Amino acid sequence: MNDLSNCVFCRIVAGSEPASVIFEDDRLIAFMGIRPIRPGECMVIPKRHIDHFTDIDDETSQRIILVAQHIGRRIREVFKPQRVGMIVHGYGVPHAHLILVPQHDPYDITSARLAYLENGGISFGMKNLPFTDRVILDKHAQLLRIDNGSIR
Template sequence: MSCLFCRIAAGELPAHRIHEDAEVLAFLDLHPIRPGHVLVIPRDHHVWFEDMPEPLAARVMAVSQRLARALKATEGVERVAMVFTGIHVPHAHAHLVPMHHLHDISSAAYLANGLDSYSLPPQLAPAEMSAIAERLRKALA
């Protein structure tokens, strides 16, 4: 087994485990954006979050909600961000990040006016928005 998160889930590698059940594992990120940054993973290997069966995705969300409430209480924050990225480890995982600053999980698109403000990226033209919406509706049909 070469997947880092599968090895953590199997107990082959150490982790600061926060929650465990038959389907989901949550543990502290080794390189946190903020202290308390938690990763929530399905025990079964799914590369992308959209590939998880819906009941498993719902379980990941339910565990994440419970953890977010706990993070608010323990880290003294008003907001906890939840992001699925899949950039570094090819195993679906949610990041729960206690937000101490409005840019704790921002991309460069929101930083045009510096760290102490929040810049809105430019809007797309209404025709482009309509075309995107139509493509997505067709893909869902």
Template structure:
């Protein structure tokens, strides 16, 4: 069965897409740690990040860098943190999280529940810097 990310890639499920090309996609997390929390995903569905081929892994990082730089310009933050956890969805993905304090990258704390409009606004802000 296709992962939820593959269903987003295939446009079966709506998402607030930040950037997409033929190999990768970046979209907002709908239950973010902070505003601007973005997921970067290779379109090829592979569960564990270190099971993907070297070329795809390198490309994922370059793609994520482009998105992270746009997040940094769009969302007031000191840094954009990167996390690869991979326990919640069996499809390789990177979390890009705007950070002002260490706790902004704490996945055990309660997530935000932004409205659709708040997600639309965050996505538009970030896309302006791509």
């Protein structure tokens, strides 16, 4: 059951939270990340509130990968990265999400951009990662949009 009060992804699914949507069907939704490591970073999530990615049913998880494949091809055309990385790390929002990262160097996938120096040591976090303006995210979502008919 979706818990609209606690889960930002469930609110996006319900349409009560803004998102720059790339693709949507009855099982899943794909939208732009608001603090991308690189422009074009986005994610595919099941519409149902499921915490662990490994708990997603087989049909939905296959469809998530399929949609990610199609969006990944668009990312390569539009943003021209060296590679398109896909990650399920399970942290952040406790609603399963597959993240697509346009990689322009080998350290984008390991999020070297999240590293910063603090108290004489290296820490990791999002504090230096800027939010991207909604107008730009909407434009990127438009560029990555995939044809509903191309996925069955």
